[in-house]
Amino acid sequence: MAASMREVAALAGVSMGTISNVLNHPELVSEATRQRVHEAITQLGFVRNDAARQLRAGQSRMLAVVVLDARNPFFVDVASGAEEVAEANELLMVMISTGESEERENRQLGQLMEQRVHGILLCPTGESTPMLANLDRQGTPVVLLDRGSRTPGRSSVAVDDVHGGRIAARHLMEQGHRNLVFVGGPDTIRQVRDRRDGALSAVAESASTRMRTVATRSLSIEAGTHAAREILAMPPQERPTAAFCANDLLALGVLQEFIQHGKRVPEDLAIVGYDDIDYAAGAAVPLTSVAQPRNELGRAAAELLLDQVNNPDTHRHQQLSFTPTLVVRESTAACPVRG
Incomplete structure (x- = not known):
């Protein structure tokens, strides 16, 4: 006993x-x-008995990071940044994956509310999260992560994904590509839409350039391989010469499938990913990618959250936005472009 x-x-x-x-x-x-x-x-x-102590205090010492997919190295790096801040403040950080499911997200947020967590860093699955109003009423601080807030009443930390999509498409166009494809989905995820819209805005600057979309059900390597098969099934004369993928996992799936079918990257298909995870540089053909400050995103979000918790009278909500950069590697090296 x-x-x-x-x-x-x-x-x-x-x-x-x-x-x-x-x-x-x-x-x-x-x-x-x-x-x-x-x-x-x-x-x-x-x-x-920490549970009893938390019950008396009305709040636990747990900081929750709720992400779309805990298997994605991008979110692991973001959570690592948040964990640094949590440990410095003697908090326990847990990472929870919604699997890109809104139903699962609502259930998990309800469970976190029952646990009286210290605060939540949330990467939402869709535009509206019904549980947010309940969390606000309970007084549980929430900061949106990798997603900008559209209201001044909530803090958020995000990256300018429209700019990221624009620089990716412009890079491919500068390499001479005029037949592009955007690979990404589901469309309910704002980051996917913003990256595609940014690319489309760049394509619109050139009358001779077009970009179609191959939609995916998720942002996984497996979804990327399925997208690659769809591209490979197109008639050779209509097949795009370059692909911009909504994240690196999709890009790695496309890359892997093209190589397995005896195709060359970038000669047969130039590929740009997004996030610049560690695996990007180590791919069979090192992947050009739009880089986000992953660790910094997590740290900034956690610091905003703790300021809201510790200084409720003086805290001012902020909507921080970081500017992504393009890291060019061999997957888009200059090469003759098919007519």
């Missing part, structure tokens, strides 16, 4: 109030008393 605080107090020869101070306000207790209490804790194997 687990040791109790009362047993620790008896062994250390102090009051229950002193035990509480040692655990929660050690600066109020002399060093000699703290040492005696910690020795008793070690001897008895005492573990504090």
Whole structure:
């Protein structure tokens, strides 16, 4: 049976109030008393009941990062940045994946609300998240992650994805490509739409350039391989010469499938991804990608969240936006473009 605080107090020869101070306000207790209490804790194997403490406080010490896909290295890097801030503030960070499902997202947010989490960094699956209003009413701070807020009443940290799509398409056009394809989906994810819209705005600047879309059900490598098969099934004279993919996982799937079918990258298809995950540089053909400051996104979002928690009277909501950059590698190296 687990040791109790009362047993620790008896062994250390102090009051229950002193035990509480040692655990929660050690600066109020002399060093000699703290040492005696910690020795008793070690001897008895005492573990504090953090759940009970959180219940009394009305809030846990858990920071939740809710992302679209925890398997995506982009979100792992973003969460790592948030975790650095959480650890510095003695918080436990957990990462939760919605699997790009709005139903699953609502269920998970409801569970986090029941757990009285310290705050939530949320990458939403769609434009509206019904649970947000409930979280606001309960007083659970939420910062939108990798998604800009369209209202001044909520903080957000995002990347200018329209600009990212624009620089990706312009790069392909500068390489001489005039028949492009955008690979991405589902369309309910705003980042996908913004990246496509940015590319379309660049294509619109050239009367001789066109860009079609191959929609995907997810942002995974598997979805990329299916998209590649759809591209390969097009008549050779109509097949695009360059692809801009909504993220690197899709791009890696397209790249892999083209190589397996004996095609060359970039000679048969130039490819640009998005996120610049670590795997991009190490691909069979190193992948050109639109880079986001992944770790910095997580840190900035967590810092905004904690400021909202710790300084409710002076906190001002901010909508931070980072500018992506293009990292050019061999997957778009200059090559003769098919007519």
